[in-house]
Amino acid sequence: MLKPTRTILALATGSLVLGLVGAGAAVADAAPTTDTASRRTAAAADGRHAIGKVVSKGSLKVRSKPTTRSQSVGQLKPNRRVEIECKKYGESVDGNRIWYRLYDEDGTGENGDWQNGDQNGGMGGRGESDKAYGKERWVAARYVKNLSTVHYCR
Structure with a gap:
């Protein structure tokens, strides 16, 4: 016993x-490292954007709209920290309908956080493609862990 x-x-x-x-x-x-902590504090202080971390196993596609059927405008590597402007509902990805709009300070997509998907300078650089698809960059929240509060888009 x-x-x-x-x-x-x-x-x-x-x-x-x-x-x-x-x-x-x-x-x-x-x-967090001190550099990341200071960026996160600055982001929270100005209220413009949040910080997230890519948790996908492979490269994560950046889209022009919050749907997998929209134009791919770049990609993010796993473990990359990104600045998130806001979130909104879009197409469901593995049961998660939230999509994050990436913060892009100058509107060119060249803030160092993502790679242009078109090697010929199209989707993501300055020029005609920005007029056609707008300057918005979206990623499925299913593959990005938010490290600070993300507000809904207005």
Whole structure:
């Protein structure tokens, strides 16, 4: 009768220890660098944009509208930190209908956070393509973890 009780206690203790170790690793992984922390504070202070992190396994497509059927205008690499201007409902991606509009200071798409999808200088640079598709850059929220509060688009 004692053997099963000891086994249960040992398993419970082991689970507790593993849980605490896992929680410590998660907290350590989430600690921002000083540069990122200052950017996040500045973003929150001016109220214009939030910070997010790309959590996709491969490159994440940047779209001209909040739908997978819209023009691809670039891509973001995994673990890239991005500035998010706002969010809105769009096409569902793996059950998540939220899309994030990327903050783009000068409207050219060349803020260093994403790569132009058209190697010939089309979608994402200055010129006719901006007039055709607008200056908006959208990513599915399913693949971006928001690290600060994201407000809805007006």
